[in-house]
Amino acid sequence: MKLIHSVWTKPMVENRWQITGQLKSNIWLYAYSVMNAKRIAKKITLHTDILGLKFYGDLGYDEIKLTLDALDNEPSRFWSKGKMIALENEPIGSIHIDGDVFLKKPQIKRVLDFKNHDIIVQGEERLGIFMQHYFDTLHHYPIALTNPPEGFNTELKHALNCGVLGFNNQKIKDEYIQGYYSIIEQLKASEYFMNELKHNPKFEPNIVIEQYFLAGYAELMKAKIKFVLPLNSDTDDEIGTVTEMNAIANRIGYAHAWGSTKYALIPAIKEKIKQQDKRYFNRIEKITNKLN
Amino acid sequence: MNMILKIIIGIVIIVILLCVIPKKKPTEIEEGYQVKSDMIGTL
Numbered sequence: 001m002k003l004i005h006s007v008w009t010k011p012m013v014e015n016r017w018q019i020t021g022q023l024k025s026n027i028w029l030y031a032y033s034v035m036n037a038k039r040i041a042k043k044i045t046l047h048t049d050i051l052g053l054k055f056y057g058d059l060g061y062d063e064i065k066l067t068l069d070a071l072d073n074e075p076s077r078f079w080s081k082g083k084m085i086a087l088e089n090e091p092i093g094s095i096h097i098d099g100d101v102f103l104k105k106p107q108i109k110r111v112l113d114f115k116n117h118d119i120i121v122q123g124e125e126r127l128g129i130f131m132q133h134y135f136d137t138l139h140h141y142p143i144a145l146t147n148p149p150e151g152f153n154t155e156l157k158h159a160l161n162c163g164v165l166g167f168n169n170q171k172i173k174d175e176y177i178q179g180y181y182s183i184i185e186q187l188k189a190s191e192y193f194m195n196e197l198k199h200n201p202k203f204e205p206n207i208v209i210e211q212y213f214l215a216g217y218a219e220l221m222k223a224k225i226k227f228v229l230p231l232n233s234d235t236d237d238e239i240g241t242v243t244e245m246n247a248i249a250n251r252i253g254y255a256h257a258w259g260s261t262k263y264a265l266i267p268a269i270k271e272k273i274k275q276q277d278k279r280y281f282n283r284i285e286k287i288t289n290k291l292n
Numbered sequence: 293m294n295m296i297l298k299i300i301i302g303i304v305i306i307v308i309l310l311c312v313i314p315k316k317k318p319t320e321i322e323e324g325y326q327v328k329s330d331m332i333g334t335l
Contacts, residue, residue, distance in 0.1 A: 032335075102335065122332075163332075229332070249333030261330045268335055 001112060003041040004096040005030065005061070007052040008068045008082030016079055018201055024291040025263045027055060030099040031284045032269045034059045035277065037097065040109045045094075047086035058287060060280070065089065077197050078184050080162075080206040087165065088177050095120060095166035100262050105253025114226040118169040119218060122161040122256060123229035123245065125211065127238045134159060134212055137203060144193035145186050149179030151217030159211040160218065163256040164228050176217050183209050228254060 007030065012022035037044050038060060046052075046061040049068040057064055067089050068082050087096050095112060097103070101122075103112075114120040125131060138154050145152070167173035187193045187205065197203055218225055229248045233241060249255060257265050274281040 102333075104333075245332060253333075255331070255333030255335060257331050257335075265331070265335065272335055 001041050001109065002090070002094045003037050003044045004086050004090055004094050005033065005044065005046045005099055006068065006082040006086035006096065007046065007048040007056045007099065008071055008076075008079065009049055009051040009055075010071065010074070011076040011079035013051070014076045016076065017204075019263060021291075022263075023051075023055060024288050025266055026099060027059070027284060027288050027291075028266050028269050028273070029257065029262065030056060031059050031280070032273055033097065033099050033102055034061065035273060035280060036102045036104050040103055040106060040112075045090070047082065047089065055287060055291065058283065075188065075194075075197075077205065078187075078209070080210045081181075081184065083162070083165070083210070084177050084180050087167070087173070092167050092170055092173055095164060096162075098163045098256070098258070100257040101163045102255040102257075103253065104255060108253050111228055111252050111254070112164070114166060114168060116224070117226040118167065118172050118221075118223040119160075119214075120164060120166040120168075120226040120228070121214070122163040122165075123227045124158055124215075124231065125161050126158040127236065127241055129238050129242070130161075131157070131159065133204060134208055137205070137208065138212075140193060140196055140203075141208065144190035145183065146189075147182075147186065149182050149213070149217070150175075151179065151220040152183065152213050153216040153219070156212065156216050156219070158215055159207065160215045160225070161258075162211050162214065163258060165214075169223070172218075172221055172223055175221075176214060179213060179217060180209060183213060228252075 007026070009023060012026060016022060034044060043062045045063040045065065046056060046059075047065050047067045048056055049066060049071065052068065053064060053066060067085050070085065071081060074081060083096055083098075087094070093115075095114075112120065141148070141152075141154060167176070187209075197205065229245050231241060231244055231248075233244055235241065270281070273284065
């Protein structure tokens, strides 16, 4: 099993979500993710840019590719593009995990085996707690997109969380990634959309371009999807669903600290690394001290 | 004099309360995923 990480530094340097110091904070998240991933994967590859190489290159990757230097002129608001470039440059069967995804137990290896499926994702997002921001912002897209790709369906009521993302079907992979790029190009060309982004820093387009489009495209293609966190219940009970999701995650040894509040977890993550590998902790601390 | 005594007693009560109320450790992670948090699973 080949795992991929991507670090595009521009969104961090430009204070994504209006949060400063992300280049440094993310080093701890990525380090904990690498430390866990190396216990279960044959190989972990980093896709990054030249600044990423400087600060993330010594976290223990087996291979580093400077594919994200190509994004120098890309607006950093489309921060998920680093993930797409990374996946595009890896063979099918590779799995991208976000830098805040932690694969803690050996049994997760079995969960990540998706050879009989077209796509692997973390799970389905369906209820209001996950979908509210999609529904609040979807109305911008039909205005901005002059030629939406097949599968971009604003009637859809769910999305696919891409904390884990991999493809086993070359056609589905290629068409999805090309559709993703095409959406970004059209949004960049839309004065209306770029103004909305400029005047509303809390407007987050990546979840729609990446996760919502994937759900629509996968449905169109009737893709066979493997979920890392498959939910049995089909209820509208948000707390019950989240409890079920959490129980599965804990059973298989999966954790995902997504969103902007993940930075509050840094002290606890440092403590975890220190407890498990003091030498690795010292190495990471030395790297982060360069950013003081 | 009576007023000063009341203020002193008030301060003593506040200090005692502050000592008695349990404090949460700063690095403690909530066990499990909370609806308002952004964490699935535990560290």
